[in-house]
Amino acid sequence: MENKIRILLYEDNRDLREGMTFLLQATPSLQLVGAFPDTSNLEMQIPGLKPDVVLMDIDMPGRTGIDATPVVKALRPETQVLMVTVFEDEDRIFQAIRNGASGYLLKRTSPTEIIAAIHDVYQGGSPMTSSIARRVLHFFQQEQPVAKSKDYDLSPRELEILKSLVKGFSYKLIADEHFISIDTVRSHIRHIYEKLQVNSKTEAVLKALKEKIV
Amino acid sequence: MENKIRILLYEDNRDLREGMTFLLQATPSLQLVGAFPDTSNLEMQIPGLKPDVVLMDIDMPGRTGIDATPVVKALRPETQVLMVTVFEDEDRIFQAIRNGASGYLLKRTSPTEIIAAIHDVYQGGSPMTSSIARRVLHFFQQEQPVAKSKDYDLSPRELEILKSLVKGFSYKLIADEHFISIDTVRSHIRHIYEKLQVNSKTEAVLKALKEKIV
DNA sequence: AAGCCAATCACATAAAGAGGTGAAAAACTC
DNA sequence: GAGTTTTTCACCTCTTTATGTGATTGGCTT
Numbered sequence: 001m002e003n004k005i006r007i008l009l010y011e012d013n014r015d016l017r018e019g020m021t022f023l024l025q026a027t028p029s030l031q032l033v034g035a036f037p038d039t040s041n042l043e044m045q046i047p048g049l050k051p052d053v054v055l056m057d058i059d060m061p062g063r064t065g066i067d068a069t070p071v072v073k074a075l076r077p078e079t080q081v082l083m084v085t086v087f088e089d090e091d092r093i094f095q096a097i098r099n100g101a102s103g104y105l106l107k108r109t110s111p112t113e114i115i116a117a118i119h120d121v122y123q124g125g126s127p128m129t130s131s132i133a134r135r136v137l138h139f140f141q142q143e144q145p146v147a148k149s150k151d152y153d154l155s156p157r158e159l160e161i162l163k164s165l166v167k168g169f170s171y172k173l174i175a176d177e178h179f180i181s182i183d184t185v186r187s188h189i190r191h192i193y194e195k196l197q198v199n200s201k202t203e204a205v206l207k208a209l210k211e212k213i214v
Numbered sequence: 215m216e217n218k219i220r221i222l223l224y225e226d227n228r229d230l231r232e233g234m235t236f237l238l239q240a241t242p243s244l245q246l247v248g249a250f251p252d253t254s255n256l257e258m259q260i261p262g263l264k265p266d267v268v269l270m271d272i273d274m275p276g277r278t279g280i281d282a283t284p285v286v287k288a289l290r291p292e293t294q295v296l297m298v299t300v301f302e303d304e305d306r307i308f309q310a311i312r313n314g315a316s317g318y319l320l321k322r323t324s325p326t327e328i329i330a331a332i333h334d335v336y337q338g339g340s341p342m343t344s345s346i347a348r349r350v351l352h353f354f355q356q357e358q359p360v361a362k363s364k365d366y367d368l369s370p371r372e373l374e375i376l377k378s379l380v381k382g383f384s385y386k387l388i389a390d391e392h393f394i395s396i397d398t399v400r401s402h403i404r405h406i407y408e409k410l411q412v413n414s415k416t417e418a419v420l421k422a423l424k425e426k427i428v
Numbered sequence: 429a430a431g432c433c434a435a436t437c438a439c440a441t442a443a444a445g446a447g448g449t450g451a452a453a454a455a456c457t458c
Numbered sequence: 459g460a461g462t463t464t465t466t467c468a469c470c471t472c473t474t475t476a477t478g479t480g481a482t483t484g485g486c487t488t
Contacts, residue, residue: 097354103344125344126351130317133347134340139354140311155434168417170474184436190477191434199476200444202415203382209423369464385445398466404447405464413446414474 004031005122008051012037012060023111039068046075053118058085058092066095073100080121090135103127152195161188166205218245219336222265226251226274237325253282260289267332272299280309287314294335304349317341366409375402380419
């Protein structure tokens with residue numbers, strides 16, 4: 001392997017940072033290009049050091065790893081961010097992922113596994129422990145059982161009009177959009193209201209959104 | 215270990231089913247309680263066989279593994295469903311997870327890993343390959359970068375009024391709700407419209423929802 | 429063929445909402 | 459303590475929406 005994976009490390013705990021530094025430097029396939037206790041110079045370091053993989057702690061003084069992650073992805077989208085942290089709560093996991101992290105390891109992960117995870121994330125995987133994965137899946141499953149949204153029996157045309165309502169259009173705009181008269185729009189909307197059991201535009205829009213009719 | 219993990223297998227391909235059957239029976243910590251080529255008798259088998267873990271193929275004649283999964287979870291929520299399949303597309307992965315699957319393995323996974331995954335899922339983990347995990351993360355990341363929602367600088371009172379708008383209330387109702395006159399409501403709403411740069415109730419509500427201002 | 433429903437349009441009235449202008453008391457800021 | 463913002467209210471005008479009633483056309487069903 002001629003090209004080493006370029007690693008950048010952010011970790012505020014000195015012992016951990018030095019331990020990781022040692023581990024990474026001892027691995028021939030990796031090249032540690034920097035190790036810092038905070039992300040205050042992130043905007044310089046990412047473009048300058050061009051890391052392939054950033055190991056990011058979450059709890060750091062100043063900007064947290066959660067907040068730093070989207071900045072990394074904005075500065076250099078091809079850089080993979082691997083969270084390495086002690087936090088196992090769904091909230092932080094979720095935020096990190098939403099912000100662009102590609103993997104999530106716990107600090108108690110063994111050195112061997114950390115090295116493996118780095119290769120993994122570099123090759124397009126998303127390493128995470130199966131307990132983290134379970135928490136991630138949890139998010140999807142939390143969302144309402146999706147049940148089949150009640151069928152309000154809207155006609156195709158009515159559905160189109162409803163979609164336009166949800167775009168925030170006025171009657172006039174909807175009429176123009178569909179090349180029909182305002183009175184026709186009114187007529188459709190009357191029927192929609194009856195079927196949805198509402199009596200204002202806002203209620204119809206809210207119901208359409210909440211029940212995913214559109 | 216006195217209690218073996220009870221396994222139920224659904225797999226339409228005969229060779230694969232028999233191969234898996236052999237593998238599972240050869241593992242002392244597991245007890246195979248059934249192996250079927252389709253899910254037509256799912257409603258009888260789940261309550262009858264009380265599996266701890268169901269290995270579920272996706273592509274089966276009749277009801278697919280995707281459709282069978284929520285039925286399993288409904289019949290016996292404590293049963294863990296592990297998808298074992300050849301499909302790696304985000305759509306199927308997503309559907310399986312939404313329907314309650316707790317893990318997702320590819321058929322090319324080694325026997326050792328499959329056995330490990332069964333124990334893993336039984337103990338509350340969510341085994342999946344890191345490439346599957348990457349696809350799962352992808353869903354989260356597709357959603358808008360969340361950035362910090364723009365600050366429209368609404369005053370506390372304006373925010374309350376906006377919340378009422380989002381409940382679908384009329385001016386009159388909002389006035390009653392907050393013990394203020396309709397004219398005051400109008401006044402607040404005018405300011406809200408200015409700040410949000412909209413000019414109708416529906417637009418305000420949509421913007422509030424979309425940008426998570428409320 | 430008769431009947432039903434979807435889609436179109438019209439006219440009319442009443443209620444709700446949008447926009448202009450002004451203003452006063454209270455709270456907050458500098 | 460002077461100036462700004464927030465919250466409250468009023469009145470007036472115009473537009474948009476909501477609702478009633480009715481009617482025509484074309485497609486689908488029985």
